[in-house]
Amino acid sequence: MSYIQVNNLWKEFGQTPVLERINADIEQGAFVTLVGTSGCGKSTFLNMLLGITQPSRGEITLEDQPLKAEPDGERGIVFQRYSVFPHLNVRQNILIALEFSASPFLARLFGQAKNEALRKVDEIIERVGLSHAATRYPHELSGGMRQRLAIAQALIARPKVLLLDEPFGALDPGIRKDMHQLVKELWQQEKLTVFMVTHDLQEAFLLGTRLWVFDKVRHDPDDASVYGSRITYDLDLSTPQSAANADEFSGEIEQTIAQPVNTLPSS
Amino acid sequence: MRLINRQPSPPVKLLLGILPFVILFFVYVGASQQRLAENPNDKLLPDLTKMSTAMERLALEPSKRTGEYLFWQDTGSSLQRLALGVGISALMGLIIGLVNGAIPVVRANLSPLITAISLVPPMAILPILFIIFGLGEVSKVVLIIIGIAPFIMRDMQARTLEIPSEEIIKAQTLTANSWQIVIRVLLPQILPRLLDTVRLSLGAAWIFLIAAEAIASTDGLGYRIFLVRRYLSMDVILPYVLWITLLAFFIDWGLRIISQRMFPWYHSQKH
Numbered sequence: 001m002s003y004i005q006v007n008n009l010w011k012e013f014g015q016t017p018v019l020e021r022i023n024a025d026i027e028q029g030a031f032v033t034l035v036g037t038s039g040c041g042k043s044t045f046l047n048m049l050l051g052i053t054q055p056s057r058g059e060i061t062l063e064d065q066p067l068k069a070e071p072d073g074e075r076g077i078v079f080q081r082y083s084v085f086p087h088l089n090v091r092q093n094i095l096i097a098l099e100f101s102a103s104p105f106l107a108r109l110f111g112q113a114k115n116e117a118l119r120k121v122d123e124i125i126e127r128v129g130l131s132h133a134a135t136r137y138p139h140e141l142s143g144g145m146r147q148r149l150a151i152a153q154a155l156i157a158r159p160k161v162l163l164l165d166e167p168f169g170a171l172d173p174g175i176r177k178d179m180h181q182l183v184k185e186l187w188q189q190e191k192l193t194v195f196m197v198t199h200d201l202q203e204a205f206l207l208g209t210r211l212w213v214f215d216k217v218r219h220d221p222d223d224a225s226v227y228g229s230r231i232t233y234d235l236d237l238s239t240p241q242s243a244a245n246a247d248e249f250s251g252e253i254e255q256t257i258a259q260p261v262n263t264l265p266s267s
Numbered sequence: 268m269r270l271i272n273r274q275p276s277p278p279v280k281l282l283l284g285i286l287p288f289v290i291l292f293f294v295y296v297g298a299s300q301q302r303l304a305e306n307p308n309d310k311l312l313p314d315l316t317k318m319s320t321a322m323e324r325l326a327l328e329p330s331k332r333t334g335e336y337l338f339w340q341d342t343g344s345s346l347q348r349l350a351l352g353v354g355i356s357a358l359m360g361l362i363i364g365l366v367n368g369a370i371p372v373v374r375a376n377l378s379p380l381i382t383a384i385s386l387v388p389p390m391a392i393l394p395i396l397f398i399i400f401g402l403g404e405v406s407k408v409v410l411i412i413i414g415i416a417p418f419i420m421r422d423m424q425a426r427t428l429e430i431p432s433e434e435i436i437k438a439q440t441l442t443a444n445s446w447q448i449v450i451r452v453l454l455p456q457i458l459p460r461l462l463d464t465v466r467l468s469l470g471a472a473w474i475f476l477i478a479a480e481a482i483a484s485t486d487g488l489g490y491r492i493f494l495v496r497r498y499l500s501m502d503v504i505l506p507y508v509l510w511i512t513l514l515a516f517f518i519d520w521g522l523r524i525i526s527q528r529m530f531p532w533y534h535s536q537k538h
Binding site: 050052070071072073075076077079081082083084085086087096097099100101104105106107108137138139140150153154157159 | 431433434436437438439440441442443444446447450451452455456530531532533535536
């Protein structure tokens with residue numbers, strides 16, 4: 001059986017289908033990048049993986065167990081914004097993850113236990129390159145540093161799956177490149193399974209071992225909201241050969257993404 | 268340059284700020300002199316000497332009847348009632364607002380009730396308080412609580428709901444349970460907002476305090492003002508009003524400083 005299975009997944013908001021008949025098997029250690037025009041349902045899919053949105057039909061299983069209907073420690077998340085706690089400095093932001101799991105009532109560690117936890121915290125701060133800013137608060141960090149912190153925070157909880165929701169969308173191009181490097185390194189070292197939603201097709205090709213494009217297959221000319229999106233491209237990028245083959249689709253995909261979303265009836 | 272773009276330099280800004288106070292002062296002194304020139308026994312606009320004599324009597328000499336320094340006794344009693352009322356309201360507002368904001372089931376249960384209570388005009392139920400709690404300290408403190416606690420509760424609930432859901436989702440992915448999220452994510456972020464809300468509600472708290480003291484009390488700043496009104500003692504009323512204003516200012520200023528010291532991350536976040 002595959003690590004993650006998506007079985008005949010449908011999602012409707014009220015009468016409006018967003019996703020229809022999504023089926024997929026994902027191997028452990030895959031880096032899946034999700035692209036599509038805005039409103040295509042890629043974020044909805046990520047939210048279902050995260051557990052904050054529930055499927056209307058079908059299910060997602062992780063190691064043959066259906067996903068819990070709320071977020072838990074199996075799935076880590078980095079959002080585009082608001083991922084870190086503004087009232088805690090860098091060290092405390094990461095330490096709190098260890099405190100949550102070790103101290104159910106006070107959610108605080110003391111003495112020896114705290115020192116041990118801080119050693120782990122400092123190690124991961126070092127790995128994401130924030131050692132020089134360990135005692136700064138999030139508002140004193142740049143956008144890129146804040147995302148580094150959010151990633152470190154997610155990683156120290158040792159999730160099985162890491163979900164990235166347009167994590168670099170608000171960053172400058174130069175900083176984005178550094179972040180790609182970091183994410184790739186961490187993904188390889190931790191042997192994580194990653195799902196990343198992005199608007200940037202280049203980024204999707206660069207980081208992914210597998211690229212999904214969400215788009216509508218069926219169109220109703222009178223009412224575009226009748227049908228939901230499906231995965232229209234599922235490209236294997238895991239070997240240089242397959243990536244080269246996939247590259248020829250990039251033009252078509254670029255067009256798909258650039259299209260305005262056609263869920264709204266034209267008025 | 269357009270008027271909206273013209274920024275006063277710091278000394279000019281300071282001067283412009285002080286100017287109205289100076290003008291008010293001289294207008295008063297001038298008006299007072301004019302009336303006293305016509306009638307040396309005029310009570311409506313006493314001059315500064317009269318006021319300071321009256322205040323010396325109240326603040327520096329023990330009362331002939333009770334042996335207390337009335338001014339300080341009034342101040343102490345009023346501040347104690349205010350502190351109790353505002354303190355209890357803040358605590359209730361924090362706990363109920365936080366729980367309401369954090370837990371949808373509780374919110375569905377309590378939020379309509381709190382909204383309804385906050386719409387009851389507190390002064391209208393003051394007689395009920397006097398009937399239930401008597402004319403002692405309790406009814407005055409309870410009036411302040413009824414006056415401002417629902418407002419603080421509603422505001423704390425709103426502030427809790429304002430915390431980005433991303434943070435709460437993130438905490439869940441870090442294995443936090445509901446309790447841990449409340450005490451480590453929500454509570455610390457709500458505390459500086461509580462201080463903001465308390466500062467805003469202090470004005471209302473003073474109103475309720477002085478109203479309660481005016482109606483049934485044996486000491487307190489509000490009591491004294493309404494007592495000496497019978498003798499048209501503007502020489503006492505005006506300094507008392509000034510003193511209350513000063514106290515209100517310093518309490519507000521103190522809370523702001525405490526907030527800045529304790530929650531630097533909150534204040535640098537706002538701009």
